[in-house]
Amino acid sequence: MLDTRAKFSTALYWVFVWGCGLLVLAFMIGPILLALVMSFNSGSTLRFPPEGFSLRWYEMLFDPIASGPIHTAAKNSIEVALSTVALVTLITAPAAWALARAPKRFSGSVEPILLAPLVLPSLVYALAALLALSLLGLGPSFIAVLIGHAAVFAPLMFRTVLGLAQRQNPALEEASETLGASRIRTFLRISLPGILPGIFAGAFLVFMQSLDNVSVTLFLGDPGRTMLPLRLFAMLEESLDGRVAAVSGVLILAAAILLVVLQRFGARDAR
Amino acid sequence: MMSDTGLHIRNVDHSYGDKQVLHDVSFDVPDGKVVALLGPSGCGKSTILRAIAGLITPDRGTISLAGCDLTRVQVRNRKLGMVFQNFALFSHMTVAENIAYGLAHLPKTERKARVERLLELVRLMPFADRFPPSLSGGQQQRVAVARALATDPAALLMDEPFGALDRALRAELQAELVRMQDDVGITTVMVTHDQEEAQAVAGQLVVMNDGRVEQVGTPEEIYDRPASLFVNGFIGHANQVAATVTGPGGLRTADGTEIAMNRAVNFIPGAPVTVTSRPEHLTLSTRIHPGAMQARFDRAVVMGQFLTIDATLADGTAVKAQVLRDDGPRPEKGEAVWLSPDTSRLHVFPANTNGA
Amino acid sequence: MTNMSRRAFTLTGLSALATPALIRPARAQGGSLVAATFPGSWEDAYRTVLTPMVQEAGYELTIAPSMAQDQIARLMASPGQPPYDALLVSPGQSDILVKEGLIEEIDPTRLKNWDKLTPAAQDAWGPHVTIEVNGIAYNPEVVDKPSGYRALFEDEQYDYNLALIGFGSNTATMAYTEINKAYGGTYENMQPVFDLLESYLPKIGAIATSGSNQMTMYQQGEIAVFMASTGNVARLRELGMPCEFAHPETGSPSVPVAIHMVKGASNPDAVYAYMDAAIDAAAQVQLAEPPTAMIPTNTEVPYSEVISQFVTPEQVANAVYPDWQAINEHRSEWTETFDRLVVR
């Protein structure tokens, strides 16, 4: 009696773990796969199930005349995203590296400031930044978006680099110095390889987030330069243009490829 | 003592924040000799090693090597080899690359030859292209030593070089280090908390406690003539008994046993002292004996030809004695026994106040 | 500012959010202008059709997509340093602009195409570039042609198929005032329409966040009827959707769209060149075709095939023109009432 109950409980356990677990997994990636499927839809509207297979939306998306504005928006957004990654890397990697070695009291009091943007809504920040800008008599511009993105997304890289830098044995750098290496050589040959996976992972996150951000871009962006997420949302809202699905397909593919590359490269200890 | 060869540490003080961790540390390492810095963890031995390496700048004092003052020299120009605790190998470089790291200034062929020579020295030739994480602890240690020796350093510093290894391997590598030291003959400072290791490898010990040098000497000197109660207890076992000075050569232990020393002690009568004795300098008897302390027999453990005896004095002090197994009595547990010390081997220190 | 009408905020509207100190985007001064247009197909069409024409006239045109309401907000925010040189708005907003002194009367002699405009389009504050005729868009595969506004609320076949939208939309605002009249209300008393909406809410198909949002829902089959302009219907047909346009029984509320010159525009010559291009016959012929299907105001431009399917020049001439002054007086209050009515 007790035995059958125990057996039943164990069976239930595995049904729950595997059954519900896989169900949740499907729930997480289902919508993404659906977006991918829809992008090959041959019909003119985005109904599910799709009417047939075609590459027409991709053709249309890559057509430089029909989709010129999308290309421009993508170019603008990639420009901002790459600049953001560069700026963030420049200020964040050295800071995370230094703070991993700084006295606990110092790093403990500084880290909350550097990590705050992770939990503060970027919308509120965007509003605040816009107010500050207007107070200074400046207008939205490329630089404003760049700085805004850097401020909001820097913690993403800070966290990934800090994690690795903290786990890096400080004796490695000392060993390098006792072996006669200069500070620069020590940094390039010893410290940097240690935190590089963190920089890559962080750069990836920052890039994706910058490319995807709406609120900061919206408030701080130059109205004459359309950015990709705004453009895509306008498309999504104005008419369910199949190109939205095609863009989704491209973005999913990009994310997946980068993810696999990252996994191969050094994600082994990035997280 | 010549001051233009060897490594000399003079009056070094250092503080981390408000906490002073080194107090007026001075000792010398003769050219080509191995000195072990020995002490419990947190005694400042690693700090002094780091000060020698240049990884920290001491608040006061000088460090000189072969006549040159190192105090103002940058780490990378000190030309010292260092073996770190847990080895600090560069895990993203191969064994050969690790060893070659300090040889960037050499031409390629010369560098290659030197790396090969060192690989041979530490017998790691087949592992040249492996990455450190795939090696065993002993092999990693040898890579660390080879890397430190590669630059042909004026002195070698080793921070707990055997700490990460298991016991059997440790003895083997210690022997190997001694062999290598005989070959290379390099001035070496080694930090350890393990007295046996220190004694096995080093000709000179520097015993440190609480940021201070307690005693410098050969292992034998330190064992036989400890300069302090701490050293006495730290190197080998020392039974400690509270006593009072009764006269120029007389003591009375806490339980009233009168001990007559064969020499004068430099304490004024009435001063509280701690008397120490090595286990092997106590003899056991089941009958009352003049000058012997009465104790309760607890147990005896066979250690080869010796018997290690645990007993407890009337005031609760635990005492160990080591006697030859063949002769001597075998009391029952709880039986009263008498322990008589070899008075010529007793040490007398001011009363132990900190309980160390 | 308080009389500024409220508009349900939309994503597209957001893409051109008002900023108080928005200074003109960095660009070469002198030979260029920034013109605000509605985002979406307007923006694309103006960029492709007008930019080369303005360039030919020697000026560089930057199209800044922005909803009419946002254009005003930005202008009000930075007095003396207008972010745009030219605006694109409907009378609802023109009225406010005139009252706030944000735009200038133009000099018609500087427009080559002025005389070709229909008399109604020759507005002293700037030429009308098109006229939007509004009515009801419906899906003939799902519902019958509605006879008018009342049928939408009274005929059961439209239940769960009708989309509504807030008073931010000109199309919707005009529809509501017309419906209100049909149910016995006046501009001063909108209670009848609000009562109607409140009782109808349980049967509503969806409430849209913006005019264009309705088209997305329509495409998805989420709704089958909504208040639309002929341009909306043309766009949906272009996307392959079955869609028809119905004129309401009370007449089709119409609204012209005009280009205005911002007071203090950095380069009036460029603005004139831009206006001229927008009312040029060649441009309007192109814009009259799908997907924009804008009803031309240039008399030399015939109604394109797609436009002719919805309206005739006679219908346009007889269209209903709402009283924007009365609407603007109450609009913010209506917006507020509507928003609170629909939020669950």
Add this chain to the structure above:
Amino acid sequence: MIRKDTLLSWPMIAFMVLFFISPLLLLAGISLRGEDGSWGLGNFAAFLSDPFALGVLTGTLGLGAKVTAFASLAALPLVMLYWHSGKRMRSVILICTLLPMLTANVVRTFAWVVLLGRNGPISQTIFGLGLSDRPFSLLFSETGLIIALVQIELPLLLLPVFAVLNRADRKTLEAAEVLGAGRWRAWFSAIFPQIIPAVLAGWVLVFASATTSYVTQSVIGGARLIYLPQYVYREVGVLFQWPMAAAISILLLASTGVIMLCLTMLARHERLQGHA
């Protein structure tokens, strides 16, 4: 005084203080400005005394709480599966978790617009099975919004937990089983306590993210559901009430902050319990 060893961190600190902290302080300042130019808490009072606005505030916090709760429920079996999985399966789960987080917002929103619609698979299935008398739309409903937000925010909860599980000791589970605990009890008594701090950290992220995800809220929630972010946008972009927008932002910030603080304190407390 700048310590030499912290030198490299100062550019970032300066950057964040200058470009992140000071605008927020400015925002807090502006929120105190009344319509008539006076200073005070008038905006907050006006917002909090308006039942409609208050409803938006509680609705927003409620949305955050519901999303957090449902995300936790959904996370549980997957976390357990991850724990039992080998290396290969773990990396599959990890990639499946990272993918939704790293795909663009527009993709996820777009997918949900299709999925939740009246002609979407969910509605069609339920209608097809005869469980509903007509096709229905989950779009523009709170249910639909919660479903979408749970999918979007789930990785934020899972990743910190996975990180803990990667380090967790398998032996504790074995010990529990040796002691005779059933599968369920073994998991909940041996493993679950270890992941609690990570779960709390995840909750903070999910809550903060769900309450402020403007885009998803407005596209999936539609016009009939209004949350604080939309309210802020409306004050800025439509009504042009800057100080009011600032005040609402500060309220949004404060409510998230308070919840964050509570959870952090809870995490500390639990950890203390764990040690005792």
